[in-house]
Structures are given as C-alpha cells and as structure tokens.
Amino acid sequence: MEIYRIEARDGKARAGTLNLPRGPVPTPAFMPVATQGAVKAASHEELERLGFRLVMANTYHLAVRPGIEVIRRRGGLHRFMSWPGSIATDSGGFQVMSLAKYRKITDSGAVFRSPIDGNEHCFTPESVVAAQEAMGSDLYMCLDECPAAGCTREEAGRAADRTRDWALRSLAARASGAGSLFGIVQGGIYADLRVRCAREIAEMGFDGLAIGGLSVGEPRKETFAALDAAMPGLPEDRVRYLMGVGEPGDVIEAVSRGVDLFDCVFPTRVARNGLALTRTGRVVIRNAAAAEEDVPLDSGCGCPACRRYTRAYLRHLLHAGEILGLMLLTLHNLAFMRDLLDAARKAILGGGFEGFRREWGAPWKRGEGEPDAARE
Numbered sequence: 001m002e003i004y005r006i007e008a009r010d011g012k013a014r015a016g017t018l019n020l021p022r023g024p025v026p027t028p029a030f031m032p033v034a035t036q037g038a039v040k041a042a043s044h045e046e047l048e049r050l051g052f053r054l055v056m057a058n059t060y061h062l063a064v065r066p067g068i069e070v071i072r073r074r075g076g077l078h079r080f081m082s083w084p085g086s087i088a089t090d091s092g093g094f095q096v097m098s099l100a101k102y103r104k105i106t107d108s109g110a111v112f113r114s115p116i117d118g119n120e121h122c123f124t125p126e127s128v129v130a131a132q133e134a135m136g137s138d139l140y141m142c143l144d145e146c147p148a149a150g151c152t153r154e155e156a157g158r159a160a161d162r163t164r165d166w167a168l169r170s171l172a173a174r175a176s177g178a179g180s181l182f183g184i185v186q187g188g189i190y191a192d193l194r195v196r197c198a199r200e201i202a203e204m205g206f207d208g209l210a211i212g213g214l215s216v217g218e219p220r221k222e223t224f225a226a227l228d229a230a231m232p233g234l235p236e237d238r239v240r241y242l243m244g245v246g247e248p249g250d251v252i253e254a255v256s257r258g259v260d261l262f263d264c265v266f267p268t269r270v271a272r273n274g275l276a277l278t279r280t281g282r283v284v285i286r287n288a289a290a291a292e293e294d295v296p297l298d299s300g301c302g303c304p305a306c307r308r309y310t311r312a313y314l315r316h317l318l319h320a321g322e323i324l325g326l327m328l329l330t331l332h333n334l335a336f337m338r339d340l341l342d343a344a345r346k347a348i349l350g351g352g353f354e355g356f357r358r359e360w361g362a363p364w365k366r367g368e369g370e371p372d373a374a375r376e
Helices: 044-051 059-064 068-073 077-082 095-099 124-133 153-173 191-202 220-234 248-256 267-270 288-292 303-309 311-319 324-349 355-366
Strands: 004-010 011-021 021-028 029-031 054-058 086-088 104-107 110-113 120-123 139-142 179-185 208-211 239-242 261-263 274-277 280-282
Touching: 004 324, 011 324, 011 355, 021 029, 029 054, 029 324, 044 248, 054 059, 054 077, 054 139, 059 068, 059 086, 059 124, 059 324, 068 124, 077 086, 086 124, 095 104, 124 139, 124 153, 153 179, 179 191, 179 311, 191 208, 191 220, 191 324, 208 220, 208 248, 248 324, 267 324, 274 324, 303 324, 311 324
Parallel strands: 029 261, 054 086, 086 139, 139 179, 179 208, 208 239, 239 261
Antiparallel strands: 004 011, 011 021, 104 110, 110 120, 274 280
16 A cells, blocks of 8 residues: 555645555644543544544653553554544654653663653663554654754764664564554754755655654754755655644744644643634733633634634633633644644645745744744
C-alpha cells in the first residue's frame, strides 16, 4: 500500500493522503495530543465527532504508567483506549531533553528515573521500537536525542550523530509488518547540521520523516531558519511531520514550506488557561470584557461551544471552577485547528494557498524573536 500520496501542490504547500490501516488521513493535518492515552478535557466520542482520525500518544509516559506490558495484555493501545482511529506514538526523545535531571544518556540509550515512583526505565532504540510495536502504533518514531534550546553547535552535532546512529538501530530492530516507522531530523538551530542530518535520515528509507528539536524555546526566527535548512533534504514522496509545533501562525508558515503533519499541546493547554483560538486571533475569556459579550467564541465556528454558549457564560464557568468550561474551550480550540488545516488543504487543492495564508495568518503574526510554545 502506498503510504503517502500527494494530490496537489501550491508553491511548496502540499495536500495529500496518509494511508493507514485504520483509514486515510487527509493532509495537512493536526494530531491532538493524547500523551497518556487521553486528550485532556476531551472524550474520544467528542474527538470522533470533530472528525479527528489520528491522535498522538507518548511512549515514555505510557511506559511509566500503566506500563507497556499492561497495554499489550489489554490487546494494544487502540483497544485499551477504545479509540477506533489511528494512533501515532512519540518515542520519548523529547523527554530525553525535558526530563534531563531524571535521566542519564549514553550511546546505548537513555536511563530515566521516574518522577512518579522513582523506578528506573531504560530506553534504547531497540526497546522503544519494541514498545511501540507491542502497543500496536500505526505510526511510530525512532528514539532520538533532542538537544535543549541554547545548546552549542558541538552539543547539537553530538545529538544529531547519536540520532543518526539510533535511527539505524531502530530500522534493524523493526518487526516485519509493523506500522509506519518515522526517522527524526535533529541538528538544533544550526543549518549545516540540519542539512546533513536530513540527508542522512532521508537516505535510510523510512516510511515518513519527522523534524524534531524545534519548538523547544528557541526564537521563532531560528525555528524557521532550521526548518528551511532541513526541508530540501526530505524526499517529496514521504510524509513530513513537524514535531511539537501547534501555534496557528507557525502551522500556517510550516504548511507553506511543505509540512504535512503537526502535533502540539498548545491548543488544549491554552484552553485550560481560558484562551480561545479564533479567526480573529486570541480571545482571553477570563478577562472582564467577556462578561458582557453575548456572542459565541467565534461566529464562523460550528463547535459545541460556539453553537450553544456565549462568551459571558463560558467566562462564568471558568471563574466558578466548573469543569464544563475547560471542556468546551478545549473542544473549541481543537475544532479551530481542524478548521485551520481543512481550510489550508482546500486552498492548496484549489490553487489559492497564498490567499488563505494572508486571511488566516494575519491575526496570528508574531515577532521573530518570540520563542515557540514548548511541548510537554
């Protein structure tokens, strides 16, 4: 089966279809983040009704709790979660960076001491592939080393080299007939490292390519310079996934550069803090002004929150500490991301991407020195 098929291009922007065993995923697409097997404040039924076909879970967090073997005995992650769609899993490479005080990293792999119970967990390229295959992931990642923002060129180079070596070991460990395995491009903010790592990972023949190590706190200008350096080295016939980027303006700019898949906690995390994503930009529902606004969050949105409730009522729910408020804002922000990528796809298919980029991107422009929203 052809894993990825491009249907149209408009400039560098691409519209295609990612073919997975549990159904096709039209691209460009956003994957809601179900880090521990659930998207915070959103049920699986609601995600289905919003039209999402692919969610992103995390191997490290699921290994820590409830444990890969528990999930395997339950029949795999799809059955354990009762999720009928496709599941992508991250390898834990981001946690290699974000949980630095709890881990030791060598060429063999990474040893984590769980911040929950203190138990040690050893992650190697081979064990991470085996864990994701045991869970039945449809789309899964190699173990990589994600260097922190502000790392030196030497540190970024070592991480890129280790990521390359781990990618080769991951391919060798892969079981026949398993899901789609993605290699990850590292290199920090250093253009020459990104170029080299993209070429090396692309030559290995992975089913798809991910660009990692961005959206970790670096200035936005550096994010896109690194992305621009990596993209020419990625094969046209492979799906391209930008890890951890989900701020709407950044997503639009990445689509314009040829990125197909996104995931990020940004839309759901800011929802729980009272921030709504709309076609006119950010709306802070906790602010006093919302108390007098008898209008929906976004007049162009058909999500459950916008169909039935006003900004004034949603503000009341947040200030009263009602869980319903968090749930409704979460559903709205996820619906916004769905609409954003659906509109991008439609524009690419119709040859009008630049018009879409101007219309949807204008409210989301940020300064080049602003850091991206970091991932979990």
